[in-house]
Amino acid sequence: MDKGLHLYNTLTRTKELFEPLQPPNVGMYVCGPTVYSDVHLGNCRTFISFDLIFRYLKYSGYKVRYVRNITDAGHLEGDRDEGDDKFAKRAKLEQLEPMEIVQKYTLGFHDVLRMFNTLPPSIEPTATGHIIEQIEMIKIIMDNGYAYEANGTVYFDVEKYSASYNYTILTNRNLDDMLANTRELGGQDEKRGRLDFALWIKAKPETIMRWPSPWGVGFPGWHIECSAMSAKYLGDEFDIHGGGMDLAATHHTNEIAQSEACSHKQPAKYWMHTNMLTVNGARMSKSAGNGFLPAELFTGDHPLLDRGFSPMTVKFFMLQAHYRSTLDFSNEALDASEKGFRRLMNAVNLLDKLVPAAESDFEIAPIAANCIKAMNDDFNSPVVIAELFEATRIINTVYDGKGKISAAELGKLKKLVSDFVFDIFGLKDEDASNTELNDVLEMVIDIRKAAKENKDYATSDKIRLGLQSMGIQLKDSKEGTTWNKV
Template sequence: MTNNILIYNTLSRTKEVFEPINAPFVGLYVCGPTVYSDVHLGNCRTFVSFDLIYRYLLHLGFKVRYVRNITDAGHLEGDRDEGDDKFAKKAKLEKLEPMEIVQKYTLGFHDVMRLFNALPPNIEPTATGHISEQIEMVKQIIDNGYAYEVNGTVYFDVEKYSKEHNYTLLTNRLLEDLLEGTRVLGGQDEKKGRLDFALWIKAKPEHIMHWPSPWSVGFPGWHIECSAMSNKYLGERFDIHGGGMDLAATHHTNEIAQSQACNHTQPVKYWMHTNMLTVNGTRMSKSAGNGFLPGELFTGQHPLLKRGYSPMAVRFFMLQAHYRSTLDFSNDALDASDKGFKRLMTAIALLNKLKPSGEKSGLDIQDLEKRCYAAMNDDFNSPVLLSELFEAVRFINSVYDGKAVVTESDLALLKKLMNNFVFDILGLQQEIPQSNDINKLMEFVIKLRNEAKAAKDYATSDKIRISLNEMGIQLKDNKEETSWSKI
């Protein structure tokens, strides 16, 4: 096992050797959900990916402080500090207090994360719980000369900042290109520059969520919350900041600018971003009509789905693609993942039944373990890891069928390897165990089939096997017994 991990850093656009700032402590911050609606699959993919990263760092012995925020204030409909606050709009539609909306969807988010078997973060701060920290950060940015106040709203001065720092450092885009893609300021616009963004926004009289500040009764801009909370819990400079790739161009770019302007240092050593989701090759979105929620994926109650898939099968599906690769949802791909997940779980169940059967194993387990670590050390390459684990699956099946042998020491190492990588690192888990009634029923059916085989009534024996297969149950024979599993 080695701690020599390579991480693709969005900031440098290369793979870098992971060297924590204060090893063995690791500061990990991931942009959490905006809780005014049900969590979408893009969020889930990001959080499953960083759950994998978090699990692996813990497995290697790092002391990780994992912070994942909850956005529950200050998120306007547009990225240009315009439109209604999404929480207030939702609260008005449902005739609820904004914090009732927050509570409802935060609990729903936690429920989904539990279904995906994602470990909870060490700290889960909320924007509304850290208004004072955001106000203090805005004060410091103003004092340092990178922000200005107009009629109670405070804006970050991108032009002033860009004269001294590279504002587009994270995306490597030209500032001129950003300006060309931004509307020309009208006479009623308060901002000095087209790219300036709000740090604090003066609330309109009808705005529900607002707090007092030195500039006005208002609410924080969206971007300042992550800078303030990461600074509080991880310090002015920390190791890893993650999120979806859609956050890089605006949210994370502005986070870097705010933190640099406040603390005179780059806030993050490694920026990591997950790629987008597609459905049958088309980008997933509500407007395209091809977006679906986790609950719809689990139940299959969506026009694009022919059936539902278990949370573990979906997690397995997500892990089959590298976190930086596009993940395409289709019924065929989900079906294949479902079968692959069940095949993996069946092999692990068989592994516990294996007995040492030779003086030299048919597979070099130590070499397999090295390859598994090598996959994870190469930018957390879960698809390569899974391919290595399925070599172990083939070996387990061969040993169970009496076609290969395994030594006592290798059997112990193989059990440890599968437990470490399948359960602890990949975060997969066995589905809910079958009830005793089903187990007893299957024992009875298997007994009838065995009696038919003993009587050489192969027609009946085959009929039982084929019928069970059509119902999604697979029988597996070996010299000692017949086992069963769901397909």
């Protein structure tokens, strides 16, 4: 493989050398949440994955403009412009104004991502804040002959577009098969073609979220917002467009069509999609009863969970799988990730206690190089984690007095941990922020130390075994006593 960052492009279905349109600047657009309910775990995996990508691009020296939208208007229950307005439906259910629903779930979304220690995007535009831009884009698409108005609703003409462009370029589906598998138009249907989708939707009398337009009062279709906002903040052509793989077949396919029909340019150079979540081998979904909200996973308040798991444990679990691979949740897998994460954090906390020697039994540069190589190979976080566990082995070996490390190599080791554990992966030691727990344990360790000095070994052992039963292990060495969770 050539040197440099390679990423898998869903558009070409190949792994390609990443070449930004305007290096060193990178434009990245990721489809954000629809804020009418709590963010689900599948969303979280997507945003954690693109946070990793954002962090690594910045680490690699790129200046990144990361745009992640908030869908807060006009999203119907069906991808093909059918069903009820989800915001109005939720507002009626909770007896709130639609924008109260937006505010409530936007804040909840941000709270969850803060718990996962993700960086905020450069820009987080909302659909309701860009109605004018969406209307202007629809006008251009109509002027270019790829959309038509019918009774106050504007539809995109897929078959006319397909005569000039490849509508299925992202999924490689057969257009004739898609037409054959789409329902016949009813006599009252306003659409000219079976695959046509709405750019602007006429408001019903009961519709609450509505805006004036050249075609009457209505609201934008779901797909047009991303085309309009990505063009405004990243231009007609930009580098990376991302989201969950469930968006590729309809939402992202229609985004490409809208953007090309407007500017005659393919909007994104690289398309990236995260894979789905499964639970004990079955696809995760609310209807199947096996979908977790983040809060349920943290508290363990779900029939399929034996107990709760911390945000960093869940994040570490997600990073142990490549973003394009299926990720299967189970109690056993989460238990294993928790142990692995604690092992890593315990070693990290020993770094400042290592005493450098004149010579070194270890070289850190090959480990760091392997980490860079893995990240350059389509952000292969599982391989990086394997290398970090090799660093963990070195830390424990030196701390136990079974190996030596020089000051120069120790400096490299600390930089490796700082770069990959904290800066790129965005992990943090949750126990380190628990000052009350730290203070109590330090006091208990001092009591045990005094007991040992007074030859009160019964008390010393009672403290050690008692802490061990609570999942806290003490480790004695000539430098003193340390503790870690097991």
